[in-house]
Amino acid sequence: MQKKWNNLSGKPLSSSDWLHEHHNAKLTERIEFIKKLLKNFRPKIIVDLGCGIGLWLEIIKDYVDKDCQLIGIDSDIDAINKAKKKSKKWNNNITFLQLDFIKDSKNIPTADLYLAFNILSYVKNENIFIENIRNKLNYNGKLVIRQYDGAAIRFGPMEHRLRINIENVLFNSIHNSQLFKHYNLDKAYLSLENSNFNHKIIQFELFQKTSPYSKEFLKYYQNTIKWTINYLSENMSKELQDWYNTYLENNNNSYFYEVDLVSILTR
Numbered sequence: 001m002q003k004k005w006n007n008l009s010g011k012p013l014s015s016s017d018w019l020h021e022h023h024n025a026k027l028t029e030r031i032e033f034i035k036k037l038l039k040n041f042r043p044k045i046i047v048d049l050g051c052g053i054g055l056w057l058e059i060i061k062d063y064v065d066k067d068c069q070l071i072g073i074d075s076d077i078d079a080i081n082k083a084k085k086k087s088k089k090w091n092n093n094i095t096f097l098q099l100d101f102i103k104d105s106k107n108i109p110t111a112d113l114y115l116a117f118n119i120l121s122y123v124k125n126e127n128i129f130i131e132n133i134r135n136k137l138n139y140n141g142k143l144v145i146r147q148y149d150g151a152a153i154r155f156g157p158m159e160h161r162l163r164i165n166i167e168n169v170l171f172n173s174i175h176n177s178q179l180f181k182h183y184n185l186d187k188a189y190l191s192l193e194n195s196n197f198n199h200k201i202i203q204f205e206l207f208q209k210t211s212p213y214s215k216e217f218l219k220y221y222q223n224t225i226k227w228t229i230n231y232l233s234e235n236m237s238k239e240l241q242d243w244y245n246t247y248l249e250n251n252n253n254s255y256f257y258e259v260d261l262v263s264i265l266t267r
Contacts, residue, residue, distance in 0.1 A: 016052075016053050016078070016079065016082060018223075019052045019053055019055060019079075020053075020055070021216075021219055021220045021223060022220060023055040024216040024219075024220070025216050025217040025219070025220035025221075026207060027216070029207060030056070030059060031059055033205075033262075034056075034059050034060055034063055035063055037144065037264070038060070038063045038064060041113070041142070042064070042065060042068075043064070043068060043111070043112035043113040043141075043142075044065075044067070044068055044069065044112050045068070045069045045071065045109070045110070045111040045112050045113070045138070046060060046064065046068060046069070046070050046071065046111060046112065046113045046114075046115070047071045047072075047073060047108065047109060047111040047113070047114050047115070048060075048070075048071070048072045048073065048115045048117075049073055049101050049108075049114060049115060049116045049119055049133075050073070050074055050101070050116070050117065050118070050119040050122075051072030051073055051074050051079070051083060051096070052074055052076075052079050052083070053079050053082040053083045053086060054072050054082075054083035054086050054087055054096070056115060056117060057070050057072055057083075057087070057094065058086065058087075058090075061090050061092045061094070064092075066091065066092065066093075067093065068092070068093070069093045069094075069095070070092055070093065070094040070095070071094070071095050071096075071097065071109060071111070072094070072095070072096045072097070073096075073097045073099050073101050073108065074096075074097075074098065074099075075098065075099065075100040075101070076098075077098050080096050080097070080098045083096045084096050102122065102123055102124075102129065105129070105132040105133070105136075108132075108133070108136055109136075110136050110137070110138055111136065111137065111138065111141065112137070112138050112140075112141045112142070113141060113142050113143075113144065114133050114136070114137065114141070114142070114143045114144070115144050116133070116143065116144070116145045116146075117144075117145070117146040117147075118146060118147060118148055120145070120147045120184065120188045120191075121147075121182070121184065126187060126188055126191035127191050127194065127195070130143070130191055130192070130195045130265075131195065131196065134195065134196060134197060134265070134267055137267045138267075139267065140266060140267060141266070141267050142264055142265065142266050142267075143197070143264075143265045143267075144262075144263070144264050144265075145188075145192065145261070145262070145263045145265070146205075146260050146261070146262050147185060147188050147260060147261045148185075148258060148259075148260050148261075149183075149185035149258070149259050149260070149261065150182030150183050150185075151167075151171075151182075151183050151185065152185070152258055152259035153224075153257075153258040153259075154256070154257055154258070155221070155224075155225070155254065155255065155256045155257075156254065156255055157247075157253075157254065157255070158243060162239055162240075162243070165236055165239075166228070166232065166236055166239075166240060169231075169232050169233055169236050170228060170231050170232065171183065173231040173232070174231055185261055188261060189202065189261060192261075192263050192265065195265060197265040197266060197267060198266060198267060199265070199266040200263065200264075200265050200266075201263060201264040201265075202261070202262075202263040203261075203262055203263070204259050204260065204261060204262065205259070205260045205262045206257060206258075206259055207257060207258050207259075207260065208255070208256070208257040209221075209255065209256050209257070210253075210254075210255045210256075211251070211252075211253050211254050211255070212251070217256075218248070221248065221256055222244070222248055225240065225243075225244045225248065226244075228240065229241060229244075
């Protein structure tokens with residue numbers, strides 16, 4: 001399960017399977033977010049940094065003018081090829097570029113709107129990254145950042161002892177990972193607050209579900225637990241697997257929520 005959710009570049013939680021599951025589980029909420037974002041804002045050029053297989057752009061295309069140029073950028077060639085295939089039936093001006101936008105920020109095209117969704121985990125220096133993007137924005141352009149917080153994901157009901165043990169073991173297992181930062185929300189927040197943007201909206205968005213679940217969300221929930229099990233000790237893995245069997249396999253009442261940092265920065 002762990003390797004299945006890595007893309008061909010080795011980035012965790014970036015494979016097509018993972019992106020589809022995550023997206024479909026939150027599709028209703030994501031559509032509402034885009035509708036609200038574009039309600040009084042008509043960008044002419046939109047760039048999705050780390051676009052993956054184009055799932056966010058697939059939503060956006062229905063809420064922008066037909067002459068709006070959509071550009072998806074990702075370093076993973078497999079994701080880019082799948083995004084190109086997906087977009088063939090779209091009636092939009094759209095381009096997908098294979099580009100490492102972190103290392104080669106000078107090659108990022110200028111735009112009115114940049115999307116940076118769950119990519120700060122892969123950025124070594126958030127301050128430099130945000131400033132590089134700010135310099136690429138057109139006048140009154142916006143950078144929109146969404147970043148999950150691994151420390152704010154909670155599921156249950158669960159015995160308090162088990163929850164604390166799982167959180168501690170998971171943190172100790174992955175916090176030193178060089179591939180992604182599961183717990184860097186405060187670092188991201190400080191980078192946003194210290195940025196040179198003229199106007200900043202920084203807030204938090206709660207995503208929550210209680211049983212019974214849709215089949216799309218249940219699949220995401222189940223695989224999130226399986227992913228977590230990979231990083232636990234043998235004893236903790238068994239306890240979490242028992243919880244999984246009790247609540248998700250046997251359909252006992254349960255819940256899930258997580259928090260995302262959401263910011264809209266205007267030049």
